[in-house]
Amino acid sequence: MLPHYFYQITVTDWSLNMEQPKVDEQREELRKHFLRLSDEKQVNGWDYMWQKEVTPWDRKRPTPALVDALAQKGEFFASPLKSGGDGGKMRKKAFVPGCGRGYDVLLFASYGFDAYGLDVSATAIKAAEELLREQDKEQIFPVQHVQAGRGEPKFIEADFFKDDFLSEIGVSKSDGPFDLIYDYTFLCALPPSMRPRWAARMSELLSPTGTLVCMEFPLGKDPNLGGPPHGLTHDLYEQLFAKPGNEVRYNISGHVCADRSGETTESALVRVETWSPERCFEGQEKSTTVSLWRHKKN
Template identity: 40%
Template sequence: MTPPANIDPKGIQAHLATYKGERYVEGWASLWEKGDDLPWDRGFPNPALEDTLVERVGTVGGPLAQREDGTSYRRKALVPGCGRGVDVLLLASFGYDAYGLEYSPGAVEACKKEEAANLSRYPVRDESVGRGKVTWIQGDFFDDAWLKAINVPRNGFDIVYDYTFFCALSPELRPKWALRHTELLAPSPAGNLICLEFPRHKDPLAPGPPYASPSEAYVEHLSHPGEKIVYNDKGVVKADPLREPSQVGLERVAHWQPARTHTVGQGENGVIHDRVSIWRRRD
């Protein structure tokens, strides 16, 4: 999908370059405040997520679960950097209690507008399960204040979905990104991080966002959360085959090429470059 004519990707990159370190999220927020017509917004969920929820339910688990006392509850799904919230609405249509997190108040308002105007695009998938609750949250992914505001503990999410969040962050934040996922994800096997890896086919030395996000980068960062990962002069991860995974790291339990994805994740003749990976805590 081509960016809207009134949006200059190079201008966005130059704008974000003025926000250094952890102020990077403020740069994204300021773009949302300027308007809600942004080039990373495809307007509908990636079909790879829908297919995952249908075809890999045995891996990620369904929307309903039982406590030890036999009572049932809805499992919680989080989408950090949810944009307009389309993935959140999709998860809720499957029956999960779905939470959309954005740093920008403008993005949260865009989510609420999307839900009010287009909920009919997300029909309930199973009437016996029903629709999950939708919660929009304004907060910093790396801070616990928003968790306290919604009364969810650390390690309280059964599903976390990361699509255009990893690739949108400045690479210097990737160790912190990986560590934060270990803090949010429920214990294994209940907690599953679903990563839709994009863009895998971009030149690693090309400027971002989106930054090149090959599968190897996800593996190294999520296997060694919080640790510095070395990239070579070509922008490629220098993986050490003898390096043991961190005990607090995540383990990849599934990895595949989806049958469907957004056109932006495809090359010539419709060749799909995107991959889906599922991760769990090692505990």
């Protein structure tokens, strides 16, 4: 049985707010905008798009595949509570980098996690905080874990690759501060040169017993078409997480070159589960896979 709020949120789905020709026009504007920016300047290019309201990635609701995963894959998403240092219970921390308007952050909070959404765009964070203040959010995102109750959602304007925000939320990266990390339309938004840093950062921020949820998207897109969103493959995730931080090589078609050595580093993440979601956003059914990752030593 799916949470009832899914049906409430679908009434404001993207398809009801913008016709397909307009979506295609915005996607092309997005692609051309980032094509003009160097890799180093792309981080700051997102706020410009938010200010112009060119946000074709904003579907006005949490990711359907994540809604289903949390509701139906309980064996992988344990209790949002864990033992604290004083013998009591404390909330686990969920992290959503590139959170945009923050629908998925509020979803995690409804399951009892203290949920942190990060975005480099000040305009996006302002929009997320406005959503947080809406009076009906508790009806749209009802509590899903009776024992734990609702976790606290928090939004942060910061650079994912810098440590400033960690002190702001009172955590240290020494032991991996987040029990659950969710990536959707974040890796595919980064230029290929930043992918090794992304993998290293994910490994660094994930707790020793934590789980990284990757919505692998867009699969099947020709990598040479550019982006964002940039085309990704299952093999690319495997290569990046086998040796987080190490460069990967690409062939002339833009696909990652196979590494058959089987070698991994101490910081490696391993795939523990993969499935094709029953539901995705419209048009993404054939280009999305859900994968779960954990530290190799676990």
